[in-house]
Amino acid sequence: MWEKDIDIYQVQELRVKPNVYFGVGAINKISDALKDLKTKGVEKIIVISGRGAYKSTGAWDVVEKALIENGIGYTNYAKVTPNPTADQVDEAAQQAKDFGATAVMGIGGGSPIDTAKSVAILLANEGVTCRDVYEFKFIPEKAVPIVAINLTHGTGTEVDRFAVVTIPETQYKPAIAYDCIYPSYAIDDPGLMTKLSKEQTVYVSIDAVNHSIEAATSKVASPYSISTAKECIRLVAKYLPIINKNPDDLEARYYLLYASLLGGVSFDNGLLHFTHALEHPLSGMKPQLTHGLGLGIILPAVVKYIYPAKAKTLADILGPAIPDLSSDPSGGEEAAKKVEKWLVDMGVTTKLKDEGFTEEDVDKLVNLAFTTPSLDGLLSIAPVEATKEVVRAIYTESLTSYNK
Numbered sequence: 001m002w003e004k005d006i007d008i009y010q011v012q013e014l015r016v017k018p019n020v021y022f023g024v025g026a027i028n029k030i031s032d033a034l035k036d037l038k039t040k041g042v043e044k045i046i047v048i049s050g051r052g053a054y055k056s057t058g059a060w061d062v063v064e065k066a067l068i069e070n071g072i073g074y075t076n077y078a079k080v081t082p083n084p085t086a087d088q089v090d091e092a093a094q095q096a097k098d099f100g101a102t103a104v105m106g107i108g109g110g111s112p113i114d115t116a117k118s119v120a121i122l123l124a125n126e127g128v129t130c131r132d133v134y135e136f137k138f139i140p141e142k143a144v145p146i147v148a149i150n151l152t153h154g155t156g157t158e159v160d161r162f163a164v165v166t167i168p169e170t171q172y173k174p175a176i177a178y179d180c181i182y183p184s185y186a187i188d189d190p191g192l193m194t195k196l197s198k199e200q201t202v203y204v205s206i207d208a209v210n211h212s213i214e215a216a217t218s219k220v221a222s223p224y225s226i227s228t229a230k231e232c233i234r235l236v237a238k239y240l241p242i243i244n245k246n247p248d249d250l251e252a253r254y255y256l257l258y259a260s261l262l263g264g265v266s267f268d269n270g271l272l273h274f275t276h277a278l279e280h281p282l283s284g285m286k287p288q289l290t291h292g293l294g295l296g297i298i299l300p301a302v303v304k305y306i307y308p309a310k311a312k313t314l315a316d317i318l319g320p321a322i323p324d325l326s327s328d329p330s331g332g333e334e335a336a337k338k339v340e341k342w343l344v345d346m347g348v349t350t351k352l353k354d355e356g357f358t359e360e361d362v363d364k365l366v367n368l369a370f371t372t373p374s375l376d377g378l379l380s381i382a383p384v385e386a387t388k389e390v391v392r393a394i395y396t397e398s399l400t401s402y403n404k
Contacts, residue, residue, distance in 0.1 A: 017182040026189035031066040033185035044073040045103045046096035048116040054107040057192040075099040083287040089130035093122035105147040110155035114163040117181040148183035153257040154204025156264015158186040173280035174374040190253035202347035203292030208263035210295040215270030217310040219381040225270025230317040235259035237321035273382035277375045281368035296348035300340040301394040307332030309383040
């Protein structure tokens with residue numbers, strides 16, 4: 001069905017960049033990556049992580065041994081928080097410079113890996129700060145090598161050229177996208193993800209679904225971004241209920257991780273629009289809000305407002321999760337209700353009011369959506385015009401449930 005939404009005369013750039021070691025036990029391939037780095041002259045590396053997952057998953061035991069065996073010195077910056085800040089990036093970069101690191105390794109989900117990508121830029125460009133990069137005062141063309149060891153199945157950051165950092169004083173949460181921050185090596189090992197909580201499992205999986213929906217419906221969507229998006233959603237719809245019942249099911253973890261990878265490839269090509277552009281102000285205002293949860297909360301309203309332009313594509317790609325969606329462009333409100341019900345069934349049970357937002361916050365959220373650096377670019381490729389009225393409606397209607 002979605003084929004009819006494609007302009008065959010619009011020339012697309014199909015992006016497939018990093019090589020990924022994928023599968024149970026892939027963490028053991030870290031030694032191959034480090035050997036290659038060593039031949040390229042890397043003697044010291046900074047390892048960037050959160051406070052605990054890099055150890056509790058077992059990843060660090062393998063990585064530290066491989067670093068020692070390959071004669072690569074390391075320093076560890078283990079202070080990354082969810083929604084990492086520009087100050088954390090600057091602090092990690094200074095630690096890396098003081099140590100003499102010439103490569104960066106990120107171990108974790110999107111936050112540590114995005115921090116690692118950002119540090120890699122600063123190490124290759126003397127005198128540049130994180131705010132220079134994320135306020136677009138400096139456009140990087142180079143970065144030091146990046147190793148991405150992924151510990152969640154949602155962000156897709158290990159296979160894309162994107163990174164996100166929060167600037168606390170403005171509550172801005174801009175996104176950057178540069179070829180120089182594709183990881184040189186990426187590891188996707190589902191065996192490292194069995195300790196994710198049920199909430200983390202749900203929210204990162206819904207992040208992958210959002211990547212796919214946006215990439216399949218943007219103005220620059222291609223057959224490639226749409227087909228990878230549909231397969232991502234099919235896999236999440238099939239395997240997330242299984243993993244919710246049995247967190248140790250490695251086959252289900254494997255396919256959720258593959259879904260995440262596909263979602264990352266999909267949005268590396270088709271890009272993102274409303275859902276991410278509007279979630280960034282939410283977690284910019286309330287950093288404790290999990291990114292995937294924020295996306296899940298506003299997704300039904302986004303579906304409602306883009307349905308008139310992309311009904312056929314949405315009915316097709318969401319079919320594995322919601323088989324009875326209409327391809328009628330007038331069916332947006334009904335589609336929103338069905339998407340919300342599916343999300344509740346998966347484990348996304350709250351709305352913005354439940355997370356502490358009120359009607360009084362909507363004006364500020366709308367303002368952040370239109371003033372945060374980079375978000376205008378996302379809004380510009382939404383399938384319907386991203387007016388302030390539409391953005392306001394999405395936020396307002398996401399305060400409470402459609403299915404009352």
